[in-house]
Amino acid sequence: EDQVTQSPEALRLQEGESSSLNCSYTVSGLRGLFWYRQDPGKGPEFLFTLYSAGEEKEKERLKATLTKKESFLHITAPKPEDSATYLCAVFSGNTGKLIFGQGTTLQVKP
Amino acid sequence: GAGVSQSPSNKVTEKGKDVELRCDPISGHTALYWYRQSLGQGLEFLIYFQGNSAPDKSGLPSDRFSAERTGGSVSTLTIQRTQQEDSAVYLCASSLVPVQGTQYFGPGTRLLVL
Numbered sequence: 001e002d003q004v005t006q007s008p009e010a011l012r013l014q015e016g017e018s019s020s021l022n023c024s025y026t027v028s029g030l031r032g033l034f035w036y037r038q039d040p041g042k043g044p045e046f047l048f049t050l051y052s053a054g055e056e057k058e059k060e061r062l063k064a065t066l067t068k069k070e071s072f073l074h075i076t077a078p079k080p081e082d083s084a085t086y087l088c089a090v091f092s093g094n095t096g097k098l099i100f101g102q103g104t105t106l107q108v109k110p
Numbered sequence: 111g112a113g114v115s116q117s118p119s120n121k122v123t124e125k126g127k128d129v130e131l132r133c134d135p136i137s138g139h140t141a142l143y144w145y146r147q148s149l150g151q152g153l154e155f156l157i158y159f160q161g162n163s164a165p166d167k168s169g170l171p172s173d174r175f176s177a178e179r180t181g182g183s184v185s186t187l188t189i190q191r192t193q194q195e196d197s198a199v200y201l202c203a204s205s206l207v208p209v210q211g212t213q214y215f216g217p218g219t220r221l222l223v224l
Contacts (some may be wrong), residue, residue: 005136031210042215043215044153045120087153095166096141096209 006101023088114216135204
């Protein structure tokens with residue numbers, strides 16, 4: 001059964017304190033791993049897609065990496081505006097449905 | 111519009127009533143997905159549309175749930191005889207490329223069943 005597990009569930013950082021979020025996945029033939037950001041009361045906002053082990057993508061203070069078993073979202077020198085829930089998801093089956101992890105809620109304090 | 115839109119943004123209903131939730135995908139996106147997000151359950155897939163057809167309905171939790179899409183655009187998710195456990199945020203997403211395209215989400219409809 002396809003599965004996505006994210007850790008930690010919650011993370012508190014001081015502004016400027018770099019850290020990483022983990023997404024472990026089990027899927028029959030990875031066809032895409034997605035990172036989304038979700039602010040309270042809003043829908044998920046697309047951040048990155050990764051397709052193969054070794055791939056990396058960056059956007060501002062965020063960098064996503066992928067191995068054969070997991071993905072990391074590295075946050076460098078975070079700011080309070082980076083506070084949100086970060087969701088990881090993979091394609092499951094043949095119709096493009098996404099299986100999501102439970103998310104990591106990040107709080108960055110000034 | 112530039113993004114996926116959903117209406118209403120909030121809906122409060124009484125147990126046993128029917129509700130309709132609407133999704134307007136990004137213009138030109140052929141694939142449309144419905145998900146449900148509830149506390150403790152995370153985001154769960156409900157149904158996938160390719161054009162007006164629904165090749166994957168595997169996530170619909172019961173026969174009280176149905177959805178349709180018309181003109182390859184607007185989609186409506188209908189919940190009949192609502193129950194308290196139906197309370198959740200219902201999210202719609204669309205993608206340009208079916209099956210393997212990036213899905214862009216709307217703001218969601220927050221449904222509360224009293």
